[in-house]
Amino acid sequence: MGPTVLIVDDALFMRMMIRDILTKDGFEIVGEAENGVEAVKKYAELNPDLVTMDIVMPEMDGIEAVRNIIKNDPGAKILMCSAMGQQPMVVEALEAGAKDFIIKPFQPAKVLEAVRKALRGEE
Amino acid sequence: MSEKKFDGVLSSVQIDALREVGNIGAGNAAIALSEMVEKRVELSVPKANLLPLAKVPALVGGPETPVAGVYLRVFGETRGSILLLLERDSAMSLADFMVNRKLGNFDDEKLRRSALKETGSIISGAYLCALSELTGLNFKQSVPAFAMDMAGAILDHVLVGHAECEDYVLVVETDFKVEGVRIQGHLILFPDLGTLSVILERLGVPIE
Numbered sequence: 168m169g170p171t172v173l174i175v176d177d178a179l180f181m182r183m184m185i186r187d188i189l190t191k192d193g194f195e196i197v198g199e200a201e202n203g204v205e206a207v208k209k210y211a212e213l214n215p216d217l218v219t220m221d222i223v224m225p226e227m228d229g230i231e232a233v234r235n236i237i238k239n240d241p242g243a244k245i246l247m248c249s250a251m252g253q254q255p256m257v258v259e260a261l262e263a264g265a266k267d268f269i270i271k272p273f274q275p276a277k278v279l280e281a282v283r284k285a286l287r288g289e290e
Numbered sequence: 291m292s293e294k295k296f297d298g299v300l301s302s303v304q305i306d307a308l309r310e311v312g313n314i315g316a317g318n319a320a321i322a323l324s325e326m327v328e329k330r331v332e333l334s335v336p337k338a339n340l341l342p343l344a345k346v347p348a349l350v351g352g353p354e355t356p357v358a359g360v361y362l363r364v365f366g367e368t369r370g371s372i373l374l375l376l377e378r379d380s381a382m383s384l385a386d387f388m389v390n391r392k393l394g395n396f397d398d399e400k401l402r403r404s405a406l407k408e409t410g411s412i413i414s415g416a417y418l419c420a421l422s423e424l425t426g427l428n429f430k431q432s433v434p435a436f437a438m439d440m441a442g443a444i445l446d447h448v449l450v451g452h453a454e455c456e457d458y459v460l461v462v463e464t465d466f467k468v469e470g471v472r473i474q475g476h477l478i479l480f481p482d483l484g485t486l487s488v489i490l491e492r493l494g495v496p497i498e
Contacts, residue, residue, distance in 0.1 A: 177433060178404050178407060178408040178411075179400060179401055179404040180388070180389070180401055180404035180405040180407075180408050181404075181408055183401065223411070223430075223431055223432065223433055224433060225433050250411055250412050250414075250415035250416075250431070254419075254422075255366070255428040255429075255430070256430060271322075271408075271412050271415075272322055272323075272325040272326040272412055273325070274325055
């Protein structure tokens with residue numbers, strides 16, 4: 168079994184895309200969440216090796232979710248997935264403890280590279 | 291920063307500045323779109339215009355024209371809303387490109403709607419990025435809303451939630467070609483009251 172991943176994105180389409188890219192490369196998707204509240208809950212439940220985290224989501228945004236997850240598990244490996252116009256928020260997310268970010272839309276090769284880098288613990 | 295209400299008359303320099311935002315935004319959007327569909331995207335020269343609100347329905351062929359709309363709020367250093375209106379057929383083709391090619395023959399309406407919603411969000415982000423680079427202002431986007439309806443109904447919905455807006459909107463015609471299929475739409479920026487003067491000032495062409 169490959170590394171376990173929790174996918175967080177409010178868009179069903181994006182979750183499917185990321186799932187598709189990662190499973191083809193041997194990762195195991197252990198869960199999906201569509202907002203920050205669910206993400207925090209599922210992280211605690213599933214304890215995945217890596218989280219892909221959208222930023223703009225209803226209920227609780229991705230930055231707040233990163234803060235909450237890191238508070239409970241400072242070693243959590245979280246990769247932010249943001250759209251082009253959201254750079255100021257990316258900086259906030261990195262400060263909150265995310266390892267890296269990728270810009271939507273995704274090229275599979277870039278996603279895999281960033282995921283592997285985050286798993287190795289490189290910043 | 292001055293917050294003058296815009297009176298509807300722009301100089302040619304101001305129009306040029308706004309067009310440039312449209313051009314760079316459209317370039318960003320084309321790159322984003324081509325990555326999403328994994329195809330080459332041809333882009334025609336975008337037309338950016340400032341129009342009175344009342345003229346918006348006519349842009350898409352009248353208030354009863356069926357369209358797909360993605361709507362989101364913009365906040366941060368300035369505020370407003372963005373509405374991406376795609377012709378219904380264009381939206382359908384785009385959803386086909388994204389869903390079928392990417393994820394196998396997935397004929398799931400929910401997934402198609404989600405794909406279009408996400409496209410709207412990413413294209414808006416591409417334009418906001420251009421606006422942010424040219425003005426030095428930071429923006430945040432809200433979660434997008436999606437609707438497939440008549441143009442008039444979608445516009446009414448946007449305006450109801452938007453009491454304090456200018457009487458003028460910035461419209462960028464977006465006209466892409468993906469594998470010979472034309473994707474036509476309009477990106478409409480509804481500035482909140484006072485926003486337009488801030489943007490023009492930051493672009494170096496203030497309202498006198």
